[in-house]
Amino acid sequence: MSxxxxxxxxxxxxxxxxxxxxxxxxALVFLGLSWHVIAYRxxxxxxxxxxxxxALLKRMRAQAxxxxxxxxxxxxxxxxxxxxxxxxxxxxxxxxxxxxxxxxPLGFAATPQKFILRQVGMVLTLAMIAxxxxxxxxxxxx
Numbered sequence: 001m002s003x004x005x006x007x008x009x010x011x012x013x014x015x016x017x018x019x020x021x022x023x024x025x026x027a028l029v030f031l032g033l034s035w036h037v038i039a040y041r042x043x044x045x046x047x048x049x050x051x052x053x054x055a056l057l058k059r060m061r062a063q064a065x066x067x068x069x070x071x072x073x074x075x076x077x078x079x080x081x082x083x084x085x086x087x088x089x090x091x092x093x094x095x096x097x098x099x100x101x102x103x104x105p106l107g108f109a110a111t112p113q114k115f116i117l118r119q120v121g122m123v124l125t126l127a128m129i130a131x132x133x134x135x136x137x138x139x140x141x142x
Contacts, residue, residue: 016078016081016082017081018081018087018091019078019090021094022077022094023077023078026066026074029066029098030066030067033059033066036109040055040056044056058108058109062105065108066105069101069125070097070101073125074097076093076133077097077128077132079132080132080136083139085139093128093131096125096128097125100123100125100128101121103118104121105121106121107119
């Protein structure tokens with residue numbers, strides 16, 4: 001099966017074949033971040049909130065950051081693919097998102113924090129969102 005973004009057949013929209021790969025991988029990253037929070041809560045018997053525990057707060061923020069950025073990024077990726085972007089462009093955007101979402105919590109969770117990983121992670125994530133949004137606007141308007 002070819003992974004190219006061809007025009008849909010008349011009456012039958014082309015199924016997304018690339019976005020699901022990145023959506024699934026991002027979901028696994030999110031599950032890992034969630035497990036990191038859950039396991040810490042269980043070991044330290046913290047049911048609600050962060051009780052001022054800075055290690056828990058870091059884990060919670062790493063998970064929340066992913067929850068804040070991944071949905072809009074994946075929606076934009078799906079729209080980009082659905083609008084016929086070349087497969088290479090969809091892969092580049094998907095890899096930027098996935099890499100950014102892995103690097104950010106690695107830098108954030110480290111003690112001391114590895115700011116370069118956080119920064120590169122956010123730059124990749126924000127660049128992916130910006131490129132997708134601008135590409136979609138350009139495609140829609142021109």
